Amino acid sequence: MIDRRPALIARCRTTSDVSAAVRYTHGAGLPVSVRCGGHNVAGTSVVDGGVVIDLSLMREVRIDTENRIAEADGGCLLRDVDLATTAHDLICPAGVYSYTGLSGLALGGGYGWRARKWGLTCDHIIGAEVVLADGSVVEASEEQHQDLLWALRGGGGNFGIVTRFRLRLRPAERMLVRTGLYAGDNAAAALRSYRKFTGTLSDDFHLLGGLRHTRPADPVPEELRDRPVLDFLSICSADDGESRAEADALFAAMPEGATTETEMTYLELQAMCDESAPDGRRYYTKSGYVSELDDEAIDRLVAAAGANPSSTGSIDIEFLLGAISRGSAEDSAFPQRQAPFMVSAYGSWDDAELDTPGIAWARRTMAALRDWEHPGGYVNYISLEDNPGDAVETYGTDIYARLTRVKRQYDPRNFFRGTRAVIPDTHGNSR
Ligand SMILES: Cc1cc2nc3c(=O)[nH]c(=O)nc-3n(C[C@H](O)[C@H](O)[C@H](O)COP(=O)(O)OP(=O)(O)OC[C@H]3O[C@@H](n4cnc5c(N)ncnc54)[C@H](O)[C@@H]3O)c2cc1C
The missing domain is CATH 3.30.465.10 (Uridine Diphospho-n-acetylenolpyruvylglucosamine Reductase; domain 3)
Structure with missing residues (x-):
């Protein structure tokens, strides 16, 4: 999806290499981009005609x-x-x-x-x-x-x-991962149960609901293959008895579905999703904070999932708050700590012909939630066509x-352009 041609890629091994690359780029009057993992969804680590300062050899x-x-x-x-x-x-x-x-x-x-x-x-x-x-x-x-x-x-x-x-x-703790797969007809009811639990949930839990379409060969019960589903994920510490009881109550309140329960190490948990976003596919993500998931918002999400032109991709609904909400603007520049939900329309497909309908679907999905939008955005989920001036x-x-x-x-001369450009204050105001 992102096809840019840098003039030079500086593969740095040390801090002095990085300094030298910065000085060179400055002196040559070229634009710069900085690459770590190369995962930025808007492709900000690659710059056309400029210098990519690549840190991927610095990994100790x-x-x-x-x-x-x-x-x-x-x-x-x-x-x-x-x-x-x-x-x-x-x-x-x-x-x-x-x-x-x-x-x-x-x-x-x-x-x-x-x-x-x-x-x-x-x-x-x-x-x-x-x-x-x-x-x-x-x-x-x-x-x-x-x-x-x-x-x-x-x-x-x-x-x-x-x-x-x-x-x-x-x-580090051992982790308890429980999943529930609910047929599309039950997706709205399952999301309503999920919403209800977010009112009392302990901070030990992370909940994620993914509206997607299963594929014919997916390792799920036959009656749930090749159809719209809600994939629900609950993660908490396996060492905490109260969390286990809370997870039991959560799943008991969900509609009938196919459930699994697995204990794993933190390292296993961190790699659990790796296969779901393979290199080489085409991706477009549009995300936004949502302040409330009322019944109409849920219905719109279920309808949007059914309109996805690709059989891969999903709409993910993630519950936030907890310790995130207790950080302060005094201590960090991170802005949106009080947003309850993050919704992301993950478009993913193989065929370039799906670029236009796939991107339009992701944008339409988020536009349909405008009435429930929580102000602000997350810099790391800003997508390719979003306005960088926001x-x-x-x-x-x-x-x-x-x-x-x-x-x-x-950086008074605005050499570094991050994922969401911050322009230097030109009025000379001090704090
Ligand atoms: C498959 C996938 C999964 C993701 N999962 C999550 C997730 O679970 N949680 C989440 O919060 N986000 C997630 N993201 C979003 C992710 O946080 C952003 O894409 C982030 O920019 C990726 O970091 P990177 O170092 O790989 O990015 P890169 O593309 O290498 O860099 C992105 C930008 O970061 C800046 N940058 C990079 N390295 C440096 C440096 N050393 N010094 C200064 N600036 C630097 C530059 O501005 C650069 O343009 C995911 C993205 C993808 C594609």
């Missing part, structure tokens, strides 16, 4: 077990971090595909299976080594360059290139104003 992780801190290089994939941390029974909460890049994900926020329990990945950044637009290197921490640290927690790749993160870690709307006026001041201090 060091663990300080005593202080429960990881130092992870700026090119790490999530699985690099998971492998290193779980070896010490520790984790850093992050996204749900093990081959997503740590940097893009963490700098924009970082939702994942344990975000309701522990918060976003960006809430775990306690320091960073950053190469600035003039090639100089600074350490952002609670003691120095505090404003830069604040901006790196959700402000996206707008301020410099992070070559190393310091991340706070949490204890940063004020994404961040809200106060956070955006502070971001523009940090931008003026660290």
